[in-house]
Amino acid sequence: MRLLTSRLRQALYSSSSAAAAASYLPTSFAPRGGISRALTTCIHSSPSLHSLNNSESLLKPHRFLAFPWSATQLRGVKLRGADVKPGNVIERKGKIYQVVKTQHTTQGRGGAIIQVELRDVDSGNKVNERFRTDEAVERVFAEEKPFTYLYTDDETGNIVLMEPNTYAQLDVPKHLFGDSYVFLQDDMRVCVQLYDERPMSASIPTRVTCTVAETPIQVKGASVTPQYKKAVLDNGVTVQVPGHILPGDKIIINTTDNSYMSKA
Structure with a gap:
């Protein structure tokens, strides 16, 4: 009798889990040959994706079954224009872009807008777009x-x-x-x-060690040492360095803005 009760309980739990998972699937993914086929299908959009921003919802078994890819990649998630940040990957007009720069501007009574520089992932070409602060933007989680x-x-x-x-x-x-x-x-x-x-x-890392290939050397007897001067690195990049830096010195560069940080 105990064995029969245990099997009945397991069967009821499996049935309820499958039904819960199926309730989160779009109509176009309704199972015909069993729930397993629908659960392994990559889902591109669903209203319930908005609730995936809550970490607790990801821990619910039926949510994870319905969205097996959610642990690494989420699709169909919306951002407000005001929340778009450099580095975000978004989908717009059927193309995939990476956000390079954002700038908030105000247009009088027209309200605030976001001026965004985007890089086409396929071609590398850059385009400029404007988002309203409340505009829905399709984000791609990579x-x-x-x-x-x-x-x-x-x-x-x-x-x-x-x-x-x-x-x-x-x-x-x-x-x-x-x-x-x-x-x-x-x-x-x-x-x-x-x-x-x-x-x-x-x-790449934000801190990189480079070697100074060329830079002016202070002339003996000069009374004033320049605070900063130009230096050409071993990779051909020109940066501003302190006056005491000499050719052959190893220095640490901030790669986000090509600025000198310190001697290595």
């Missing part, structure tokens, strides 16, 4: 993975990276790194955002 820089392919111009655990190689278009690709160094750890295993954006 999976972030660490990689190691190997080399730059001279023929394609792509950056060749290696996944440190599997040693699998990944070709990333140079423009995904923006202007910071010039700071890539052998065996440097970089970060790549992937969406459906496709690279969306890439970034």
Whole structure:
């Protein structure tokens, strides 16, 4: 009798879990050949995705079953225009963009708007758009993975990276790194955002050690040492450095704005 009761309880729980999961599926994904087929289907949009911002809802079994990809990638999530930040990946007019810059402006009675610079992930071209502060923007949540820089392919111009655990190689278009690709160094750890295993954006560490290749040397007898002067790094980038820096010195550069931080 105890065994029968246990099996009946398990059957009821399975049935209720499947029904709960099915209730979160769009009509177009209604199961025909069983709930398992619908649960393994990638869901592109659903009103219930807004509630996934609550961490507690992700812990509910029926939510995780309905959205098995939610642990790494969320789709169909809306942002307000006012909440768009540099680095966000968004979908707009059927294309995928990375947000490069944002600027809040006010237009008198017209209210506040967000001036946004976007980079087309496919072409690398940049476009400018305006969002209302209350405008709904489709955000793409990308999976972030660490990689190691190997080399730059001279023929394609792509950056060749290696996944440190599997040693699998990944070709990333140079423009995904923006202007910071010039700071890539052998065996440097970089970060790549992937969406459906496709690279969306890439970034390097904010602190990088470089060698000064050229910079003016103070003339003996000069009474005044310049506070800052130009220096050309070993990668060809020109930065402003303190007057005491000499050719051959190793310095730490902030790669977000190419500014001098300190001697290495």
